[in-house]
Amino acid sequence: MSRSSNPRPKVVIVGAGFGGISAAKALAKAPVDIKVIDRRNYHLFQPLLYQVATADLSPADVAWPIRGIFNRQNNVSVALTEVRDIDLEAKQVVGEDGLFDYDYLIVASGAHHSYFGRDEWEKHAPGLKRIIDATEIRKQVLVAFERAEVSNSDAEQRRQLTFIVVGGGPTGVEMAGAIAELANHALASDFHRINSRDARVILVEAGDRLLRAFPPRLSDRARQSLEKLGVEVMLNTQVEDITEKGVQLPGTFIPSACKIWGAGVAVKNVGRWLNADTDRTGRVPVGPDLSMPDHPDVFVIGDAAQVPWKDGLDVPGIAPAAKQGGKYVGKLISQRVQGKSDLAPFRYAHAGNLATIGRHAAVIDLGKLHISGFVAWWIWGIAHIYFLIGVRQPLIVAFSWFWSYLTFSKGARLITGLRPLYEEHDSEPKPALEKMG
Numbered sequence: 001m002s003r004s005s006n007p008r009p010k011v012v013i014v015g016a017g018f019g020g021i022s023a024a025k026a027l028a029k030a031p032v033d034i035k036v037i038d039r040r041n042y043h044l045f046q047p048l049l050y051q052v053a054t055a056d057l058s059p060a061d062v063a064w065p066i067r068g069i070f071n072r073q074n075n076v077s078v079a080l081t082e083v084r085d086i087d088l089e090a091k092q093v094v095g096e097d098g099l100f101d102y103d104y105l106i107v108a109s110g111a112h113h114s115y116f117g118r119d120e121w122e123k124h125a126p127g128l129k130r131i132i133d134a135t136e137i138r139k140q141v142l143v144a145f146e147r148a149e150v151s152n153s154d155a156e157q158r159r160q161l162t163f164i165v166v167g168g169g170p171t172g173v174e175m176a177g178a179i180a181e182l183a184n185h186a187l188a189s190d191f192h193r194i195n196s197r198d199a200r201v202i203l204v205e206a207g208d209r210l211l212r213a214f215p216p217r218l219s220d221r222a223r224q225s226l227e228k229l230g231v232e233v234m235l236n237t238q239v240e241d242i243t244e245k246g247v248q249l250p251g252t253f254i255p256s257a258c259k260i261w262g263a264g265v266a267v268k269n270v271g272r273w274l275n276a277d278t279d280r281t282g283r284v285p286v287g288p289d290l291s292m293p294d295h296p297d298v299f300v301i302g303d304a305a306q307v308p309w310k311d312g313l314d315v316p317g318i319a320p321a322a323k324q325g326g327k328y329v330g331k332l333i334s335q336r337v338q339g340k341s342d343l344a345p346f347r348y349a350h351a352g353n354l355a356t357i358g359r360h361a362a363v364i365d366l367g368k369l370h371i372s373g374f375v376a377w378w379i380w381g382i383a384h385i386y387f388l389i390g391v392r393q394p395l396i397v398a399f400s401w402f403w404s405y406l407t408f409s410k411g412a413r414l415i416t417g418l419r420p421l422y423e424e425h426d427s428e429p430k431p432a433l434e435k436m437g
Helices: 018-026 046-053 131-150 154-160 170-186 216-228 270-274 319-337 374-387 392-407
Strands: 010-014 033-038 042-044 063-065 076-080 083-087 092-095 098-101 104-107 162-166 200-204 232-234 246-249 252-255 258-261 295-300 353-357 361-366 369-373
Touching (some): 010 018, 018 104, 018 319, 046 131, 046 170, 083 270, 104 319, 131 154, 131 170, 131 258, 154 162, 154 252, 162 246, 162 252, 170 200, 170 216, 170 353, 216 232, 216 353, 216 361, 216 369, 353 374, 361 374, 369 374
Parallel strands (some): 010 033, 010 104, 033 076, 162 200, 200 232
Antiparallel strands (some): 042 063, 083 092, 092 098, 246 252, 353 361, 361 369
C-alpha cells in the first residue's frame, strides 16, 4: 500500500478493542483518514465473556462487527489482517497483506493470558480472552456433565463433575460463581443419572486473598459469597502442574476434566514491534501524553501500555482505562493536526472496581464507598449494559439477563464441535447402552 497524494494525515490504529474504538471515535470530526487494523472483524466486550463461557449469553450478544460500528464514520476504513511488524523509520505498519503508512500510530493491541512460562498448560486449562476461548470453555463445561451422565464409573463421574478455576481475580471469581450457579440451578432438572448439584467447583489462588485490587473487606465478602454457592476457595495454594487428568497442588492431585485459567495476562509482540523495553508482562512504558519516548507520533494505550498512576502503581488494565486512553489520544491527535495547542498530560480517572459472584451478589469498590451483595449485583449489571456498544444490543442483553434471572434458564447451552464422548485416552470402556439406567 503506497503513500498517496492525499494531504490528510493518516492515523493507523492497531487493535479494535476498547482503546482503539474510543480513539477512532474521538477522531470522528478530525481532518484525518483512519485505518483500523485487527485480525478479527469484530469488537469484543470482554467483561461479559465469562457469561458466554457459562451459557448465559451467546457470542452475538457480546461482539459487534467493526465495520458496523464505524459505518457512519466516513473517515474510518477497516483492514482485517495480522500485524507482523512496525517500521518506525519508514512510518509503516507491516501487515500480512501489505504495508500501511501512517503519520500517527496508535497501538491498542490488548493482552493475552499468560501461563508464567508453562505454556503447555494452555491445552488443558484454556484462558478467557477471545470468543473462541469462551465457546471452548462452554463446550468443556457442558460436555463434562454429559460425560458424567453416561459414565458407569463413580471415579470418572467425580472427575467429570470437578471444575477447577485457577486465579482469584475478577475472571476467576466470576467464572467459579457462574459454574456453581449453572450446576445448582440451570442444569438441576436436565439430568437423570447424575445430580448436577454434586458438581465440585474449586477456585485456586496463589495469594492470601481474592480480588487483590479490592479492599480486604470486599475480598472477604467475595470469598463468603462464593462459599455460599458451594465453591471451595483455596488460598495460598500454588499450582504445580496441570495435565489432562487434573491439577497437581502441593501435596495433592485433584482429578478434573475441566480446568479454566484466569491467573495472569501478558502483552505479546508490542515490545518487539516498537523495539522498546517492556515490563515483565510485556507492557511498553509511555510518556505523560501516552506516546513513546523519542517517537511523539506513536502512542500505546490500554493493556499494552505501562502508565504511571499513583502510590507507585500503574494504571490498571481494565476497560475504562483503555477507553480513557483512547479518547485522550484521539483528542490529542485532533488538536495537533488542526494546529491547536496540546492537551494537558493524561490523567486516569478511576471509577472503581466491580466483580460479580453468581446471580445475587457482587462487590463494588468506589474508593471511599464499598458496596456488596444484591444491590451491588444490580449496579454491576446496569453499568455493563450502559457500556455496551450500540443501541439495540443493550436492550437484547438486558432482556436475556432479566429472563434468565426470572427462570434460572440458560439460553445458549449448545455444544458444537463435539468429539465422541469416549476417546482412546479414556480410562474406562464405553458403557453398553442396555446397561444404562
